[in-house]
Amino acid sequence: MMLRYALRTVRARKAGFLGAFLALMCAAALITACGTLLDTGLRGTIRTERYAAAPVVVSGDQYVHQTTVKHKKGKTKVKHKAKPIAERAWISERLRTRLAHAPGVARVVPELTFLAQPLTPAGTGGRTAYGHAWDSAALTPYRLTSGTAPASDGDLVIDSDLAARARLRPGDRLTVQSTQTPRSYRITGIATPATAVRHQTSLFFSAAEARRLAAHPGEVSAFGVLPAKGADPEKVRTAVKQALDGTTAQVSTGAARGPVEFLDAAAARTRLVSMGGAMGGTSLLVAVLVVVGTFALTVQQRHRELALLRAVAATPGDIRRLLGREALIVGAAAGTLGALLGLPLGGWLHSRFVALGAVPDTLEHTVSVFPPFAALAATLLGAWAAARIASRRIVRIRPTEALAEARTERTRPAWGRIVAGLLLLAGGVVLVVVLTSLRTEPASTPVTFLAVVVLSTSVALLGPLLVKAAALLLAGPLRLTGHGGRLATANLRGNAARMASVVTPLTLLVGMTCTVLFVQSTLGDAARAQARDGVRADWVVTAQGPGVPAEAAQRLRARHDTVTEVVRTTIRVGLDKYPAQGVTPAGLTRTWDPQVTAGSLDRLGPHTVAISRLAADQHHLTPGSTLKLTLGDGTPATLTVAAVYARGLGFGDFTFAHDLVARHVDNPLASSVLVGTTRTQTQLTTTLREFPELRILSPAAADDLQADRQQANAEVNRLAMALVLAFTAIAVVNTLAMSVAERVREFALLRLAGATRRQVLGMLRTETLSVLFLATSLGSGIALAVLTAFSVGMTGRATPSVTPLLYLAVVGVAGLLALLASAIPGRAALRVRAVTVATAKE
Numbered sequence: 001m002m003l004r005y006a007l008r009t010v011r012a013r014k015a016g017f018l019g020a021f022l023a024l025m026c027a028a029a030l031i032t033a034c035g036t037l038l039d040t041g042l043r044g045t046i047r048t049e050r051y052a053a054a055p056v057v058v059s060g061d062q063y064v065h066q067t068t069v070k071h072k073k074g075k076t077k078v079k080h081k082a083k084p085i086a087e088r089a090w091i092s093e094r095l096r097t098r099l100a101h102a103p104g105v106a107r108v109v110p111e112l113t114f115l116a117q118p119l120t121p122a123g124t125g126g127r128t129a130y131g132h133a134w135d136s137a138a139l140t141p142y143r144l145t146s147g148t149a150p151a152s153d154g155d156l157v158i159d160s161d162l163a164a165r166a167r168l169r170p171g172d173r174l175t176v177q178s179t180q181t182p183r184s185y186r187i188t189g190i191a192t193p194a195t196a197v198r199h200q201t202s203l204f205f206s207a208a209e210a211r212r213l214a215a216h217p218g219e220v221s222a223f224g225v226l227p228a229k230g231a232d233p234e235k236v237r238t239a240v241k242q243a244l245d246g247t248t249a250q251v252s253t254g255a256a257r258g259p260v261e262f263l264d265a266a267a268a269r270t271r272l273v274s275m276g277g278a279m280g281g282t283s284l285l286v287a288v289l290v291v292v293g294t295f296a297l298t299v300q301q302r303h304r305e306l307a308l309l310r311a312v313a314a315t316p317g318d319i320r321r322l323l324g325r326e327a328l329i330v331g332a333a334a335g336t337l338g339a340l341l342g343l344p345l346g347g348w349l350h351s352r353f354v355a356l357g358a359v360p361d362t363l364e365h366t367v368s369v370f371p372p373f374a375a376l377a378a379t380l381l382g383a384w385a386a387a388r389i390a391s392r393r394i395v396r397i398r399p400t401e402a403l404a405e406a407r408t409e410r411t412r413p414a415w416g417r418i419v420a421g422l423l424l425l426a427g428g429v430v431l432v433v434v435l436t437s438l439r440t441e442p443a444s445t446p447v448t449f450l451a452v453v454v455l456s457t458s459v460a461l462l463g464p465l466l467v468k469a470a471a472l473l474l475a476g477p478l479r480l481t482g483h484g485g486r487l488a489t490a491n492l493r494g495n496a497a498r499m500a501s502v503v504t505p506l507t508l509l510v511g512m513t514c515t516v517l518f519v520q521s522t523l524g525d526a527a528r529a530q531a532r533d534g535v536r537a538d539w540v541v542t543a544q545g546p547g548v549p550a551e552a553a554q555r556l557r558a559r560h561d562t563v564t565e566v567v568r569t570t571i572r573v574g575l576d577k578y579p580a581q582g583v584t585p586a587g588l589t590r591t592w593d594p595q596v597t598a599g600s601l602d603r604l605g606p607h608t609v610a611i612s613r614l615a616a617d618q619h620h621l622t623p624g625s626t627l628k629l630t631l632g633d634g635t636p637a638t639l640t641v642a643a644v645y646a647r648g649l650g651f652g653d654f655t656f657a658h659d660l661v662a663r664h665v666d667n668p669l670a671s672s673v674l675v676g677t678t679r680t681q682t683q684l685t686t687t688l689r690e691f692p693e694l695r696i697l698s699p700a701a702a703d704d705l706q707a708d709r710q711q712a713n714a715e716v717n718r719l720a721m722a723l724v725l726a727f728t729a730i731a732v733v734n735t736l737a738m739s740v741a742e743r744v745r746e747f748a749l750l751r752l753a754g755a756t757r758r759q760v761l762g763m764l765r766t767e768t769l770s771v772l773f774l775a776t777s778l779g780s781g782i783a784l785a786v787l788t789a790f791s792v793g794m795t796g797r798a799t800p801s802v803t804p805l806l807y808l809a810v811v812g813v814a815g816l817l818a819l820l821a822s823a824i825p826g827r828a829a830l831r832v833r834a835v836t837v838a839t840a841k842e
Helices: 002-012 015-045 095-101 134-139 160-166 209-212 233-243 254-260 262-302 303-311 316-355 371-391 393-397 401-408 417-433 439-481 483-494 496-534 550-557 613-619 659-660 681-687 698-743 746-750 755-797 804-831 832-837
Strands: 056-059 063-072 074-086 105-111 129-132 140-145 156-160 173-177 183-195 202-207 222-229 250-253 540-544 562-573 576-583 596-599 610-611 624-631 636-645 654-657 670-674 694-697
Touching: 015 262, 015 316, 015 371, 015 698, 056 233, 056 254, 074 262, 095 105, 095 222, 095 233, 105 129, 105 134, 105 233, 129 134, 129 209, 134 140, 134 202, 134 209, 134 222, 140 156, 156 160, 156 173, 160 183, 160 202, 183 202, 183 670, 202 209, 222 233, 233 250, 250 254, 254 262, 262 316, 262 371, 262 439, 262 496, 262 698, 303 316, 316 371, 316 698, 371 393, 417 439, 417 755, 439 483, 439 496, 439 755, 483 755, 496 698, 496 804, 540 550, 540 681, 540 698, 550 562, 550 670, 550 681, 562 659, 576 659, 610 613, 610 624, 613 636, 654 659, 681 694, 694 698, 698 804, 746 755, 746 804, 746 832, 755 804
Parallel strands: 129 202, 156 183, 576 654, 610 636
Antiparallel strands: 056 222, 056 250, 063 074, 105 222, 140 183, 156 202, 173 183, 540 670, 540 694, 562 576, 562 624, 562 670, 596 636, 610 654, 624 636
16 A cells, blocks of 8 residues: 555656656666776676687786785684786796697697887877787788798788788888887788787787897797697696696686786776776765755655644654655666666766776676666665655654644754764764875775765765854845845755755765865876976986887987986785886986985895885885885895885885896886986987987976876876766756755745845845855865875875866856756746745645
8 A cells, every 4th residue: 555655656746756866867877887897897808819719828927926824713714815917927938848748739839929119100090019929920810911921030020900001011111119229120921810800910020039029038928729630628728737737827718818918908907896896886975975865855845745644643654664665666767767877878988998098998898787787776775775864853753743843944953963963074084084194095095085975974964053054154244135135044044954955965066076186186296296306317308109219328328428217117015016117227316316215326236126215114124124026027026125215106116226127027118218418408319310209308398298197197087086076966956956946835925925036036046155155165175174184195295286277167167056956946936926826735
């Protein structure tokens, strides 16, 4: 019976439930979109291209492993953890003999994969270019469609896509920037793959030249194992694993070959899981806050109806069941539609991440039933819980009290609400204090957004008190605006709960938007400031291509310039990941000053390392300490700490000798070269005239280039939170429209009492501006507190980076949304004749 009554109520009050429907639908779409990203990270397909003809692939272990054994209460617990490394792990070429003798193996093809960028005006069409030995062409397979295979070190075979794009043919010459000095090769042939290769450009060299460019003597990047005719690939895989017993080499078959080929896609999986989880968690918290507020406003608008039900013998349980079933009906409809809308939204979000370079297109977007069903379940649960929370007051008081409150709002919120609000406020303050002690971005970022949501929730609970306080504060200025201002003051005092429902999403919108916009600039500007202060060089050499070759640095040294080559990488200490760099030790202090606080950079060499103060504190290290770590390609190293420096945010937490890092990265070319010299920019350009891809910049110009790159990275993080902000903006409009729409009778009575249409709209506008002022103050205060704490933890200084014009734009957009969302339904309400509304049944 209660379900039938709930269905009739929803049918009869479609307009009343529209706001809740929109809030739930947007929440479901948001959760589904975030869920598809998470699902793509967990189960996204990475299809193999180069290894299409090799059923079994043997490669290096791309993970660092850590095993912990704990003995507790007579029980032994063994935990194994693994984290990915940043560069390609190479394996010994001697394993080829073992593999060749495994049962069922017909042929073992060694694979060399290395950087090889063709320097053509046409480029590669966005594809990453790799170099290989021609012997490994059988792994795809590539077959010659014209010309001959490379026979000498100066020969080259290119794929058909590059040949068509750059209009090259056998006999032409092509300059290639690989791991060494750029070299011109004679194209001897053009090869076409037997299967589609869409995500890479392949250049094939002679075996000797490929080994020289790969720069890993005695090692290969992988082995392709071709089974004998009629052999079972699964049995071959088992035999290969047995043959490799005792080594760290990994055996991959089927879909597992893709991650071996595309390491960036494999790494992007972890990033998407982290990003999707963070977005999904924040979205869920924001959705719960918004949906609860929307349902509270819906129940408040039906207070008289529910009070009458109580008066005609409806029990508290009946009211709870009625509201719960109504919420489930609305939630089911909104959740289903929202989940369906969330699927294309998730696809669009994935495509934007690909366009921004945050996710490679080799990681295919995954669509499954799990995210929509999870979103539907979350929506149903959220709607039911929101209805239960919103109905607590109406079911706990006596029917006579309910009827009295249906006419006039309570003068004071319930004590339980006030206590909960104060507890959440205290929790938010604790999070802000904790944030000041977090010194790594992965640790601080989730706490940053959680603090904003917790503090905004405390505003939602304490909202009526805050509105009354604001009404008291603004009473004087509002009286000066005339009759509309006095009416607005009375409404703020007498309808504080209704106004508080509008303050909450506005506060969340301003606070969350400011935090999203300025958290990255706070960190990026601090890092750039450290880098600016630490670069002593007169000029900085950068490359438009993959990097600055060592030969260019040698040309500069020949003119007695002080030259520091910088190579970037990522290393791990245990399982902790740190940004690192390799620099040329000779003359280092002439071009670079990381603000050494202990030790000396003069001791930096092949067996030592300089570390940031953050890394030193985390691992309790001082100059002279021994440190075990894992280099970018998984090679373990034991080094002595030579120096500790303060500018780790600008230069990375670990600094090694250049040659040590260059041997263990996929791209050994310098990302930049710092030059200390008395020569002019023109003279340096003349020295490097054989390297047209290089640019000579002043430190200030190099800093501007870094700012552009920082902006590109910030766009990825802002896009990740854009849906949450869009949902919050919709919630602002939705809540304001609901709040104004229920006041049709109030407006009619004001008109009958003598107020003009213009005066009523003026009152409404003044109310909206007052609420906007309060919400902007609260949201800005929350954002400022959180950003300051973030800045203290990450940079050591309470100096958040806020762009004034951008902040004003945020407030302006929030104000425009609020004014439009109140003016449009207000004008619609005033179109109906006042007498008609006043005499109509409620």
